[in-house]
Amino acid sequence: xxxxxxxxxxxxxxxxxxxxxxxxxxxxxxxxxxxxxxxxxxxxxxxxxxxxxxxxxxxxxxxxxxxxxxxxxxxxxxxxxxxxxxxxxxxxxxxxxxxxxxxxxxxxxxxxx
Amino acid sequence: xxxxxxxxxxxxxxxxxxxxxxxxxxxxxxxxxxxxxxxxxxxxxxxxxxxxxxxxxxxxxxxxxxxxxxxxxxxxxxxxxxxxxxxxxxxxxxxxxxxxxxxxxxxxxxxxx
Numbered sequence: 151x152x153x154x155x156x157x158x159x160x161x162x163x164x165x166x167x168x169x170x171x172x173x174x175x176x177x178x179x180x181x182x183x184x185x186x187x188x189x190x191x192x193x194x195x196x197x198x199x200x201x202x203x204x205x206x207x208x209x210x211x212x213x214x215x216x217x218x219x220x221x222x223x224x225x226x227x228x229x230x231x232x233x234x235x236x237x238x239x240x241x242x243x244x245x246x247x248x249x250x251x252x253x254x255x256x257x258x259x260x261x262x263x
Numbered sequence: 264x265x266x267x268x269x270x271x272x273x274x275x276x277x278x279x280x281x282x283x284x285x286x287x288x289x290x291x292x293x294x295x296x297x298x299x300x301x302x303x304x305x306x307x308x309x310x311x312x313x314x315x316x317x318x319x320x321x322x323x324x325x326x327x328x329x330x331x332x333x334x335x336x337x338x339x340x341x342x343x344x345x346x347x348x349x350x351x352x353x354x355x356x357x358x359x360x361x362x363x364x365x366x367x368x369x370x371x372x373x374x375x376x
Contacts, residue, residue: 154305156305185366190349190369190371191368191369192351192366192367192368192369193306193351193366195363195364195365198363208363209363209365240305240306242305242306249293249294249311249313249355251296251308251311252306252308252364253308254298254305254306254307255305256303256304256305257303257304257305259303
């Protein structure tokens with residue numbers, strides 16, 4: 151099993167709250183990713199990072215933001231949560247060499263009331 | 264941009280039978296990867312096939328790739344109840360400088376005892 155951890159696993163919270171989803175990996179991977187996945191649907195890339203101090207937006211527009219201050223840590227923040235943000239958020243990482251598999255955490259299932 | 268389309272969307276078989284899932288994609292790729300996702304969990308990498316390979320085996324898994332038809336198939340032989348999961352193909356596109364995987368829509372496999 152890959153060593154990538156996401157917390158919390160589940161979060162139910164009210165509209166307007168600020169939320170931070172945590173993602174940490176212990177593999178020393180430079181590349182990290184955030185995906186959004188609705189139940190039973192495909193994954194959509196919302197953010198990625200080449201390494202420390204690098205962040206890029208993915209293919210799916212998202213109101214969330216990310217930071218990469220340390221190699222192992224790639225948190226995702228929603229400044230003001232809305233019901234439309236309800237989804238599962240998956241974090242992944244991979245090594246620097248192109249074409250390598252991605253290792254996924256178990257995700258955070260987020261519900262905004 | 265949606266790259267992979269998978270069929271069937273859902274597949275129900277008995278233990279011991281073989282399961283075949285297909286993936287079609289649209290652009291040139293460096294490699295194609297297959298992942299499994301158990302309910303409520305993250306994705307687990309199963310197998311990677313490079314664009315210059317035509318077939319690859321790993322245990323009970325057999326993957327084929329036809330770049331002329333832009334399609335791939337995943338065969339699980341002698342299926343078990345534990346194989347029940349969603350299966351996703353993901354393509355590593357040629358023209359991106361960063362390894363951005365584009366995931367298919369997934370096939371939900373149910374293996375009954």
